[in-house]
Amino acid sequence: MVIVARKVGIYTRISRDDEGDAMGVARQQQDCERLADLRSWQAVKVYEDNDVSAFKRNVVRDEFELMLNDLRSGLIHGIIAYDLDRLARQPRDLERLIEIYDERPKAEFATVTNDVNLGTPDGRTMARIMVAFANKSSHDASRRIKRKHLELAQQGKDSGGPAPYGWRKDDRTKVDPDAAQAIREAQQEILAGVRIGTIRTRWQEEGLGNPRAGTKRMAHHHVEHILTNPRLVGYRTYHGEILTGDDGEPIKGEWKPINTLAEWEAVCAAIAERKQQRPGKMLARKYLLSGIARCGLCKTKIRGQVNPRWKTGSKAAKFSYQCSVVNGGCGKVGRVGDPVDKLIAELVLEEQHEKAAARGVPIEQQWPREGELDAVQADISQLLEAEKSKQITVSTLLQLLPTKEKERDELKLERARFYKDQKQAEAREAAGDLSLAEFFDLPIERQREIVLQSLSAVIIHPAGRGRRIFDPALIDPIWR
Ligand SMILES: [Zn+2]
Known part of the structure; x- marks a missing residue:
């Protein structure tokens, strides 16, 4: 008589829930294979769900589903898992598994820890109790943690975890x-x-x-x-x-x-x-006057570009501002970039320095409508208080509240804009004190912003053939 070994599937899973118990899938599989040998079963397939929680309800475990199908169709005659916890933590999953074992009373079942046997009616009852308990404690734990977090938050307590950037790593309440x-x-x-x-x-x-x-x-x-x-x-x-x-x-x-x-x-x-x-990405510009410079002949916007002729000639790649046919220009005007940038930066910084000196020290101003905002806030608190102490009904509250909230939000937005304009003006003010070197150390957008403060465009006039020396007179800044 030939004994045909029963074919079984091995189920393994790692979950992030397994804290301090990082039982690797590899080890789970080894132990399951050894168990299959002991029982003289043939392990024909390994079903491996990686990093999927069996507790979370909305998570689909692909391999678990596949295994159920194979077991139902008779492709495998049984299952080996490390323990019940890895196999099923949701009652729904367990019931689907039990249903198959009900239909196929000869199907094999074993766990390495031998905690439960789905192959027997008593084992199924036991499994249901175990899963129900695991499920409840997991739910309670996560609910409890969530509630605790909100409670702490409402008291203004800090959340745990690593310190956000700006605060000290050893003490989140202190500024770094x-x-x-x-x-x-x-x-x-x-x-x-x-x-x-x-x-x-x-x-x-x-x-x-x-x-x-x-x-x-x-x-x-x-x-x-x-x-x-x-x-x-x-x-x-x-x-x-x-x-x-x-x-x-x-x-x-x-x-x-x-x-x-x-x-x-x-x-x-x-x-x-x-x-x-500017929805989407802000364009990263490479050259100071790209799009600011215009051709003296056709007035088309000029961009900076690396000139291959110079690139091959010298080690440092030089760039030029070049009117380009590709961009709809005449293609006849171009100039080496660096001297143009330097000239424009000098002119702009000089102008801004003079302006700043004439204006004197800016005065930090308070937003004038702070009192109005306070009053609206007070109205809102009063309404909320009145509903709480049953002086007005919820529906009255909800009739009055939206108008006040809208008023408050509009005022807050106005305040934000006010301070934004003020801070931006301050930042601009600071440009007047920059040296040329400091200017060129700034990020290119910042440099461009400073230039655009003073100039609406820079016209580059044609230099004529064969002219090698840079002539500032052919660069024409258009002041605002
Ligand atoms: Zn042109």
Whole structure:
């Protein structure tokens, strides 16, 4: 008589739930194979779900599903798993499995830990109890943790975890002065027109921000978040939303803020405005006067480009501003770029220095409608209070509240714009004191912004054939 070994499938799974119990799939599989040998079964297939939680309800475990099908169709005669926990933690999954064992009473079942046997009625009852318990405790645990987090947030308590950039690693309530300085500088740059992408590049080079361990890379949205985080003004957030108290005011955390409200609102408004104006990516420009310079003959916008003729001639690639047929120009006017940039920068800085001197020191101004905003806030608190103490009904509250909320939001937006304009003006003011070297050290967008403050265009006139010496008289700045 020939004994044909029973064919079984091995099921393995790692889940992030397995804390401190990182039973690798490889080891699970080895143990299951050994068990198959002991029983004289033939392990024909391994079903491996990686990093999928069997507890989370909305997660589909592909291999688990495949295994159920194979078992149902008789392709395999049984299952081996490390333990019940890895196999099924949702009652729904367990019931589907049990259903198959009900239909196929001869199907094999074994776990390495021998915690349960689905092949017997008693084992199934046991399994149901075990899964029900595991399920309840998992649910309770996660509900309890969530509630605790919200509770702490509402009290303005800090959440755990690594310190956000700007605060000290050993104490999240204290400001890290260097990081805070880097944030403030970057915010100033944003207000002066620098792109987030430029700040990201610089931070990556200098090791600033919060790059992921082992790499220097940071995502764009990550940098944006660091610069606009409500935490900068002490606001407590929960799942990205600013939490408000019973009085409708934002809840303040226990940590030291890095920004004043005016600074923070200005940066948020500037970034939001830029997104609106220029959806998608802001164009990264390479040359100071690209699109600012125009051809003296055809008046078409001129861009900077590396000239291959010079590129081959010298080590340092020189660039030129060249009227181009491709861009709809005449193609007849071009000039070596560097002297043009230097000339324009000198002229612009000189003009801005004179202007700044004439204006004197700017006075920091308070937004004039702060009192109005306070009054609206007070109205809102009063309404909420009145409903709470049953002086008015919920429906009355909901009739009155939206108007007041709209008023408040509009005022807040106006305040943000006011401070944004003010901060931007301050940033511009600072340009008047720059030396030429400092100017050229700035990010290119910032340089361009400064130029555009003073000039609407730069006309480059044709130089005539064979002229080698740069003639400033042929560069014509158009002042605003
Ligand atoms: Zn032209």
